[in-house]
Amino acid sequence: MSIKVNGKQVIWIENETVKQLLKRMKYTFPLVVVKINDKLVPRSSYTETIIPDKAKIAVIHMISGG
Amino acid sequence: MVEGQIPIEEYKTGNTKHKWDFNKLNFAHRIVAEYDYKKGEINKGYANRTLYINLESREIKEKKVTEDMKKKFTGGRGFGLKLLWDGIKPSTRWDSNENELIITTGPLCGATQYPGSGKSICLTVSPLKDIICDSNVGGFFGPYLKFAGFDAVEIQGKAKHDVIIIIDGEKGKITVETAPLEETDSHLLNEQLTHMYASEDNDKSRQKISVVTAGKGAKNSYWGCLNFSFYDIRRKVSRMKQAGRGGLGTVFRDKKIKAIVAKVESFTGISNNPANPNKIASVGTKLHREIRDLDRYQCNMRAVGTSHLVEVMDEYDLLPCENYRFGSFPKASKIYSPKFYERFTKIIPDGCWHGCTMACSKTVDGFKVKTGPYKDQKVTVDGPEYETIACGSNMGLWNPDWILEFNFYCDTYGLDTISTGTSIAFYMEMYEYGILNKKRCDNLELCFGNFDAVMEFIHRLAKDNKSEFITVAGKGIRCVKDWLKKNSWGDPLLIDDCGMESKGLEYSEYVTKESLAMQGGYGLTLKGPQHDEAWLIFMDMVNNAIPTFKEKAEALHYYPMWRTWFGLNGLCKLPWNDIEPANNAETEEPTKVPEHVQNYVEYQNAMTGWNITKDDLIMQSERCYNWQRAMNVWMGRGRRKDDWIPYRSMGPVTEVEYLSRKDRYNKLIVEKLGIKEDEVEKMDTINKIKLLYDYRQDQYQKLADAVYFRRGWTPNGIPTPQKMKKLGFTDKKILDMLQKAIDEDDIKGLNVWGGKYKKGEKPPSIDPKYWEKWKTL
Numbered sequence: 001m002s003i004k005v006n007g008k009q010v011i012w013i014e015n016e017t018v019k020q021l022l023k024r025m026k027y028t029f030p031l032v033v034v035k036i037n038d039k040l041v042p043r044s045s046y047t048e049t050i051i052p053d054k055a056k057i058a059v060i061h062m063i064s065g066g
Numbered sequence: 067m068v069e070g071q072i073p074i075e076e077y078k079t080g081n082t083k084h085k086w087d088f089n090k091l092n093f094a095h096r097i098v099a100e101y102d103y104k105k106g107e108i109n110k111g112y113a114n115r116t117l118y119i120n121l122e123s124r125e126i127k128e129k130k131v132t133e134d135m136k137k138k139f140t141g142g143r144g145f146g147l148k149l150l151w152d153g154i155k156p157s158t159r160w161d162s163n164e165n166e167l168i169i170t171t172g173p174l175c176g177a178t179q180y181p182g183s184g185k186s187i188c189l190t191v192s193p194l195k196d197i198i199c200d201s202n203v204g205g206f207f208g209p210y211l212k213f214a215g216f217d218a219v220e221i222q223g224k225a226k227h228d229v230i231i232i233i234d235g236e237k238g239k240i241t242v243e244t245a246p247l248e249e250t251d252s253h254l255l256n257e258q259l260t261h262m263y264a265s266e267d268n269d270k271s272r273q274k275i276s277v278v279t280a281g282k283g284a285k286n287s288y289w290g291c292l293n294f295s296f297y298d299i300r301r302k303v304s305r306m307k308q309a310g311r312g313g314l315g316t317v318f319r320d321k322k323i324k325a326i327v328a329k330v331e332s333f334t335g336i337s338n339n340p341a342n343p344n345k346i347a348s349v350g351t352k353l354h355r356e357i358r359d360l361d362r363y364q365c366n367m368r369a370v371g372t373s374h375l376v377e378v379m380d381e382y383d384l385l386p387c388e389n390y391r392f393g394s395f396p397k398a399s400k401i402y403s404p405k406f407y408e409r410f411t412k413i414i415p416d417g418c419w420h421g422c423t424m425a426c427s428k429t430v431d432g433f434k435v436k437t438g439p440y441k442d443q444k445v446t447v448d449g450p451e452y453e454t455i456a457c458g459s460n461m462g463l464w465n466p467d468w469i470l471e472f473n474f475y476c477d478t479y480g481l482d483t484i485s486t487g488t489s490i491a492f493y494m495e496m497y498e499y500g501i502l503n504k505k506r507c508d509n510l511e512l513c514f515g516n517f518d519a520v521m522e523f524i525h526r527l528a529k530d531n532k533s534e535f536i537t538v539a540g541k542g543i544r545c546v547k548d549w550l551k552k553n554s555w556g557d558p559l560l561i562d563d564c565g566m567e568s569k570g571l572e573y574s575e576y577v578t579k580e581s582l583a584m585q586g587g588y589g590l591t592l593k594g595p596q597h598d599e600a601w602l603i604f605m606d607m608v609n610n611a612i613p614t615f616k617e618k619a620e621a622l623h624y625y626p627m628w629r630t631w632f633g634l635n636g637l638c639k640l641p642w643n644d645i646e647p648a649n650n651a652e653t654e655e656p657t658k659v660p661e662h663v664q665n666y667v668e669y670q671n672a673m674t675g676w677n678i679t680k681d682d683l684i685m686q687s688e689r690c691y692n693w694q695r696a697m698n699v700w701m702g703r704g705r706r707k708d709d710w711i712p713y714r715s716m717g718p719v720t721e722v723e724y725l726s727r728k729d730r731y732n733k734l735i736v737e738k739l740g741i742k743e744d745e746v747e748k749m750d751t752i753n754k755i756k757l758l759y760d761y762r763q764d765q766y767q768k769l770a771d772a773v774y775f776r777r778g779w780t781p782n783g784i785p786t787p788q789k790m791k792k793l794g795f796t797d798k799k800i801l802d803m804l805q806k807a808i809d810e811d812d813i814k815g816l817n818v819w820g821g822k823y824k825k826g827e828k829p830p831s832i833d834p835k836y837w838e839k840w841k842t843l
Contacts, residue, residue, distance in 0.1 A: 006608065006609055006611075007610040007613070008610065026381055026382075027608075028377070028378065028381045029378050029381075029382070029604070030363070030364050030365060031364055031365065031644075031646060033650075033651040033656050040651055040652060042651075043651070058609070059608075059609070060609050060611070060656060060657065061604035061605070061608050061609055062604070062643055062646060062650075062656065062657055062659070063601055063602070063604060063605060063625070063643050063657055
């Protein structure tokens with residue numbers, strides 16, 4: 001059982017929320033956009049949105065920097 | 067007073083206790099040249115003239131800005147390139163008499179309604195690189211130069227004695243005068259001249275002065291920066307921002323310029339006389355609100371400036387540690403932004419130009435200096451910004467106060483913190499390998515983490531009598547590489563691979579090993595490895611959004627055009643994508659921040675009265691970008707070989723680096739090179755490093771192929787005449803020069819792709835002269 005995060009295979013964890021996934025992936029950068037199966041997840045829903053098995057997750061980091 | 071605010075009299079800012087005899091200083095001045103000019107009005111963002119000063123012939127004159135110049139070069143950096151093209155020769159080097167130092171503004175520079183609108187752009191032929199280097203900077207000078215009547219100042223020739231140039235917008239007078247008695251170090255010289263040239267002895271008058279200075283370090287090294295002052299009326303301190311890259315301050319001091327002073331009579335938010343001031347106000351207000359409401363949840367720049375990036379880069383393995391060997395370090399949390407937040411003076415607006423809500427220009431006031439000529443004095447330290455803090459991690463300095471000391475002395479000596487820090491980090495690594503040692507380093511134990519040695523190195527750099535090591539070391543990494551190899555000290559390949567410079571310019575502070583696109587963002591550039599062309603690490607390495615060479619090439623076309631555009635207009639980059647609108651995530655291309663792109667279209671149109679689209683903005687940049695590359699070719703550079711980068715920026719050079727990320731690299735060898743996992747396990751580290759070495763260098767060559775093709779250049783990286791014509795350039799001199807260079811490359815067999823393409827792989831074009839088909843475009 002796995003999910004794809006930014007094109008990379010990652011183990012799926014039952015009942016894991018978007019917020020927990022970001023923590024697991026060490027994605028600490030504040031300017032990110034999260035999409036599950038191409039559907040945008042509002043920032044306010046990160047704590048309650050559960051990642052489904054086999055999901056395709058895009059965690060788009062804005063450019064920033066410099 | 068805001069809750070928690072400290073009354074101004076309780077601030078201990080430093081820099082304010084000095085007393086000077088201004089009559090004595092003034093009395094020693096001797097006028098070298100004078101020029102009276104008619105004060106004019108700025109029209110739709112342009113003063114419509116530039117100022118030319120020749121320090122040798124003492125000629126001062128005005129040059130008209132034509133409509134054609136605006137159309138082709140827009141302003142700012144574009145104007146600088148045009149003036150350099152007319153003023154220098156292909157053989158001009160940094161210390162040639164005809165080399166020019168140019169400070170430009172841009173049509174949006176000086177507006178106060180839109181955040182980040184106070185940038186100047188400086189250009190010169192760089193001592194580090196022998197090609198043109200540009201560097202942008204905040205502070206009040208750029209806006210004041212324009213309000214005094216000029217879109218740019220162009221300085222040629224060298225003075226016989228130290229001089230100050232005064233651009234007096236109050237009287238309409240330019241004066242060049244000798245200045246033998248003033249201080250040399252920037253924090254004092256800025257303060258002296260701000261007081262000396264203010265019309266009255268009060269803060270309001272001092273705020274109408276801005277000073278450009280360098281310092282002793284700038285004179286004695288190739289890392290000279292320019293300090294641009296802005297008088298902080300709350301702190302009562304003349305603060306400074308830096309045009310750091312490429313040795314601008316070295317050229318400044320070589321011309322014997324001690325300072326340039328700009329003075330204005332008055333200015334308002336509409337001194338630019340915009341075509342549509344209401345529109346600028348409405349676009350600006352929208353962004354002000356966005357920053358005010360959202361910054362604290364996003365990058366928190368208003369509180370900690372760019373220092374917030376330290377923890378981000380450490381988490382993502384991108385923070386340069388010990389000369390870029392590692393991207394994170396166990397001690398890194400000691401220099402995270404909260405450590406600097408504790409030291410920053412709070413609740414004072416910190417913009418480096420009026421009206422910037424981003425206000426990222428932080429200071430540590432009352433900092434007690436521990437070393438050197440100002441030991442035990444209290445000073446105001448501007449910054450540190452992310453890059454300077456990351457110089458600390460690169461040198462193994464894990465103490466915020468050490469980084470502040472490094473920051474203070476680099477600024478006041480006129481040294482670019484990035485080049486200084488990156489170079490010292492390289493010298494430290496060479497010291498660790500025994501290639502350098504105490505004897506070879508002028509008796510300094512220049513090993514990682516040795517703060518005392520770092521500071522002593524910097525103090526010696528600021529002295530006129532220097533040892534061989536300090537002299538060579540101050541000329542930068544490229545010089546030291548040659549020096550080490552000439553003396554047969556160490557393995558030449560190791561030296562080349564570890565010294566983080568390209569085109570002679572030292573790297574800025576990001577680890578790029580795992581992002582091919584960012585390797586291109588540093589190498590496939592005009593001036594060298596500075597992050598102000600493209601910062602693609604997240605997009606490439608984390609988002610995995612540009613996996614193919616073609617997609618990376620498109621990003622390496624599009625994003626540098628934006629950063630270029632800010633330099634054409636006098637804008638800061640940060641309000642573009644270090645803050646995003648609340649609904650940005652819902653847009654089709656959130657990484658491009660579409661609402662902000664639209665803001666820029668409306669802002670430039672409202673200022674100039676033009677009717678441009680977002681594609682036109684890109685075209686403005688593309689013209690300038692290609693012109694600068696063409697000038698590199700004209701000066702004997704601008705080829706594939708000049709875009710090469712050291713292997714340390716592509717992958718692990720040493721065993722310790724490989725072993726520290728062993729799983730990552732082993733996996734890569736399995737996935738990319740098709741070697742079985744058990745075989746990889748059995749291989750020794752040296753062989754695995756060699757496999758990666760060849761693979762990653764070939765990847766870089768293939769990236770260069772794709773990028774050159776996308777940019778409309780030859781396989782050897784020369785902008786084609788066809789491309790230049792498409793951009794609207796008809797100048798026969800430049801078109802003929804490019805054609806000649808291409809023909810010469812042809813004879814040498816250099817018009818070929820650099821990548822090794824295997825079966826099933828294709829170069830960008832199989833037509834050997836693909837660009838000739840573009841004639842009809």
